[in-house]
Amino acid sequence: MDTNQYIEVFLDESREHLQAVNDNLLKLEKQPEDLSIVSEIFRSAHTLKGMAATMGFEDVASLTHQMENVLDKIRNEELHVSTDVVDITFAAVEALEEMVASISEGNDGKKDVSDLVSKLEQLENGGSAPVSQESSSTSESQSSIEFELDEYQATVIAQAKEQGFEALHINVRLNDDCILKAARAYMVFEKLEDKGDLIQTVPVVEDIEDGNFEQEFSLLMLTKESKEDLEKLIHSVSEINRVDVSDLKVKDKEQEQPKAQEDEDPNKAKSEVAATKEAPANNQSAPKQSKTIRVNLERIDNLMNLFEEVVIDRSRLEDLGQKLKDQELIETIENMTRVTEDMQGLMLSMRMVPVEQVFNRFPRMVRGITKELGKEIDLEITGADTELDRTVIDEIGDPLVHLIRNSLDHGIESPQKRKEVGKSETGKVSLRAFHSGNHVFIEIEDDGGGINREKVEAKAIENGLLSAEHSEVLSDEEIYQMIFSSGFSTADQISDISGRGVGLDVVRSKIESLGGNIIVESEPGKGSKFSIQLPLTLSILTTLLVNVQQETYAIPLSAIVETMLLEEKQVMFVQGQKVIDFRGKVIPLVSLRDIFNVPTAEDSKEENSIVIVHKGDKMAGLLVDSFIGQKEVVLKSLGNYLRDIFAISGATILGDGEVSLIIDPNALVK
Amino acid sequence: MAKVLITDDAAFMRMQLKDILTKQGHEVVGEAENGQVAVEMFQDLQPELVTMDITMPEMNGVDAVKEIKKINPEAKIIMCSAMGQQGMVVEAIQAGAKDFIVKPFTPERIQESVGKVL
Numbered sequence: 001m002d003t004n005q006y007i008e009v010f011l012d013e014s015r016e017h018l019q020a021v022n023d024n025l026l027k028l029e030k031q032p033e034d035l036s037i038v039s040e041i042f043r044s045a046h047t048l049k050g051m052a053a054t055m056g057f058e059d060v061a062s063l064t065h066q067m068e069n070v071l072d073k074i075r076n077e078e079l080h081v082s083t084d085v086v087d088i089t090f091a092a093v094e095a096l097e098e099m100v101a102s103i104s105e106g107n108d109g110k111k112d113v114s115d116l117v118s119k120l121e122q123l124e125n126g127g128s129a130p131v132s133q134e135s136s137s138t139s140e141s142q143s144s145i146e147f148e149l150d151e152y153q154a155t156v157i158a159q160a161k162e163q164g165f166e167a168l169h170i171n172v173r174l175n176d177d178c179i180l181k182a183a184r185a186y187m188v189f190e191k192l193e194d195k196g197d198l199i200q201t202v203p204v205v206e207d208i209e210d211g212n213f214e215q216e217f218s219l220l221m222l223t224k225e226s227k228e229d230l231e232k233l234i235h236s237v238s239e240i241n242r243v244d245v246s247d248l249k250v251k252d253k254e255q256e257q258p259k260a261q262e263d264e265d266p267n268k269a270k271s272e273v274a275a276t277k278e279a280p281a282n283n284q285s286a287p288k289q290s291k292t293i294r295v296n297l298e299r300i301d302n303l304m305n306l307f308e309e310v311v312i313d314r315s316r317l318e319d320l321g322q323k324l325k326d327q328e329l330i331e332t333i334e335n336m337t338r339v340t341e342d343m344q345g346l347m348l349s350m351r352m353v354p355v356e357q358v359f360n361r362f363p364r365m366v367r368g369i370t371k372e373l374g375k376e377i378d379l380e381i382t383g384a385d386t387e388l389d390r391t392v393i394d395e396i397g398d399p400l401v402h403l404i405r406n407s408l409d410h411g412i413e414s415p416q417k418r419k420e421v422g423k424s425e426t427g428k429v430s431l432r433a434f435h436s437g438n439h440v441f442i443e444i445e446d447d448g449g450g451i452n453r454e455k456v457e458a459k460a461i462e463n464g465l466l467s468a469e470h471s472e473v474l475s476d477e478e479i480y481q482m483i484f485s486s487g488f489s490t491a492d493q494i495s496d497i498s499g500r501g502v503g504l505d506v507v508r509s510k511i512e513s514l515g516g517n518i519i520v521e522s523e524p525g526k527g528s529k530f531s532i533q534l535p536l537t538l539s540i541l542t543t544l545l546v547n548v549q550q551e552t553y554a555i556p557l558s559a560i561v562e563t564m565l566l567e568e569k570q571v572m573f574v575q576g577q578k579v580i581d582f583r584g585k586v587i588p589l590v591s592l593r594d595i596f597n598v599p600t601a602e603d604s605k606e607e608n609s610i611v612i613v614h615k616g617d618k619m620a621g622l623l624v625d626s627f628i629g630q631k632e633v634v635l636k637s638l639g640n641y642l643r644d645i646f647a648i649s650g651a652t653i654l655g656d657g658e659v660s661l662i663i664d665p666n667a668l669v670k
Numbered sequence: 671m672a673k674v675l676i677t678d679d680a681a682f683m684r685m686q687l688k689d690i691l692t693k694q695g696h697e698v699v700g701e702a703e704n705g706q707v708a709v710e711m712f713q714d715l716q717p718e719l720v721t722m723d724i725t726m727p728e729m730n731g732v733d734a735v736k737e738i739k740k741i742n743p744e745a746k747i748i749m750c751s752a753m754g755q756q757g758m759v760v761e762a763i764q765a766g767a768k769d770f771i772v773k774p775f776t777p778e779r780i781q782e783s784v785g786k787v788l
């Protein structure tokens with residue numbers, strides 16, 4: 001039977017069932033006595049088995065079959081739900097996810113499952129499986145190669161493979177007597193530059209560039225070149241001892257399942273499966289029918305890029321219309337503006353995906369970590385259907401992982417301690433997402449010990465971030481924010497779960513790079529709450545254009561409180577710093593002319609034009625020469641050569657073809 | 671075998687290089703004592719290969735590479751670097767130098783490099 005036409009449906013449904021099994025297993029662990037959950041899992045496994053057998057995926061079928069046997073025993077109360085049972089079933093689900101992911105990439109979905117099957121058999125026959133064997137066999141069977149891919153990289157590779165690229169692992173060893181290793185490595189990079197895309201290196205590029213490696217380094221590259229050609233090419237560089245080019249092998253397990261989730265989204269988005277953790281599980285068997293097509297994300301990105309060009313041309317037309325004062329032309333342009341605005345809305349909504357796909361992996365992660373830490377913690381997720389721009393979704397995963405780990409490790413106390421202070425032994429971490437205005441908020445709240453002000457203070461003073469006198473005038477809130485400064489960790493002991501003080505500052509800068517911000521609130525003994533504010537979309541901004549001498553700058557409207565005119569004599573000085581009185585509040589005045597070293601032609605005006613911007617509840621006045629007006633602009637990055645320019649987040653092309661820099665007000669408000 | 675132009679401000683280094691290259695069957699067609707001279711000689715002699723020291727008076731090796739590349743983008747240049755000049759070497763490679771060797775040289779290393787570049 002030709003089964004190809006069914007493969008998409010098979011994949012969709014398999015993923016749904018696997019997610020359902022996942023959710024239900026987590027529930028089952030909490031309520032081991034609830035046999036209705038076992039029945040749900042059984043049904044999912046059974047459906048999976050049937051589908052897989054029809055499609056000819058034998059390994060999937062045999063594994064689910066064995067799962068089914070175990071579940072059946074539980075259902076008939078012949079077997080008790082123990083941690084072993086749940087652990088092994090989880091391992092089996094992971095293996096299934098890997099197989100499904102591999103099928104979705106066009107492979108045959110084969111995998112050696114005999115080990116898992118025999119473990120399940122053991123369970124079925126009453127004995128507990130030896131735990132040691134489990135960890136070694138499921139996760140670290142391939143340990144020779146050291147690439148670990150994040151979700152994004154895994155997606156890129158999967159897509160590239162669809163387009164006929166190969167993911168190659170290139171290992172280069174330099175001669176032992178090679179002295180300028182970095183320069184040599186640079187030559188290798190240069191040779192490979194136009195042969196494909198470099199995805200990852202071990203060690204990281206910065207280390208290679210600084211020569212911080214033994215004689216050897218590895219590259220992960222997407223290319224259409226043959227292995228032999230690449231080997232030859234690299235050998236043309238001097239002082240190369242050995243080159244090995246092989247197909248990509250990555251650490252098992254971790255990277256397969258995100259891929260499965262990635263592929264899942266379009267489907268999720270369209271069918272709106274109410275798969276929040278608390279949703280009743282029985283809606284999964286209802287057949288899904290919706291009129292959707294799957295589109296490669298790249299195409300949407302391309303469409304978006306083209307559309308951005310249209311927006312640029314539109315502003316050019318607007319300028320022309322004003323200049324020519326032709327009524328018909330102006331009307332046409334106005335109409336076009338309306339249409340493109342609608343298009344923009346549509347296009348943005350296409351890029352929106354539920355934050356669910358990031359949240360999905362957390363229940364299992366929390367489960368794993370709490371076990372490791374010997375704590376008992378419940379994770380509560382709300383608002384998983386909140387939608388965010390794809391780009392933000394891709395980037396937000398790691399910071400969230402970090403914050404959740406942080407809450408689990410440092411936030412929630414040990415069960416004994418919780419008992420002592422009269423809390424329930426089980427801690428609670430809530431993960432919430434919701435819309436508000438033009439922003440999406442993600443909150444992570446725990447009911448742990450809260451932040452210890454004294455400890456933070458002491459640490460900040462010790463690290464020279466704060467002076468002792470200064471610390472006394474700061475509010476608790478202000479002190480708490482110090483944990484985002486670099487080189488900070490208040491945990492008494494360093495554990496491998498939440499880092500060595502290189503954490504929260506990275507989280508903050510990541511979130512700021514996405515145009516968002518993060519604050520922390522905390523109450524001693526009651527817990528802490530991290531709130532992340534994120535913009536809905538990144539690429540098209542509404543800005544205020546201003547003139548600074550002959551140059552035009554754009555300031556994002558979201559950061560602007562208001563604009564004002566101020567006479568020179570109203571500017572005051574505090575400790576040599578210009579300040580102004582803004583509604584009874586003294587705020588610093590920053591001259592953009594000075595900040596950006598704009599060449600000055602004329603000077604000394606009677607009145608100052610000032611844009612008041614804010615960051616959280618802090619404000620500053622930006623001194624400009626004149627306001628031009630509000631404008632939708634397309635944010636273009638400055639590229640790799642001009643990274644990390646102070647107070648500039650990007651550039652845009654204006655209607656008249658002039659390039660204008662977009663100011664990052666966050667950097668100017670201190 | 672190749673016609674080579676040697677560039678180094680130290681006569682000793684030029685001698686040593688010339689010796690090694692000649693023994694390997696190459697013909698040293700010119701010796702320049704700084705980048706400026708090298709650029710001029712490159713134009714006159716049209717060598718198949720140039721060795722280029724980095725630190726030199728008048729014009730340093732990196733600038734000389736850039737100038738020579740302007741004259742002939744196909745020019746084959748090997749940088750002769752001392753330890754600790756990583757940044758300069760990378761700059762020279764970016765400017766189009768084909769390879770580099772690190773002082774003190776060994777004949778084998780020079781042979782390898784010349785072989786790969788030509």
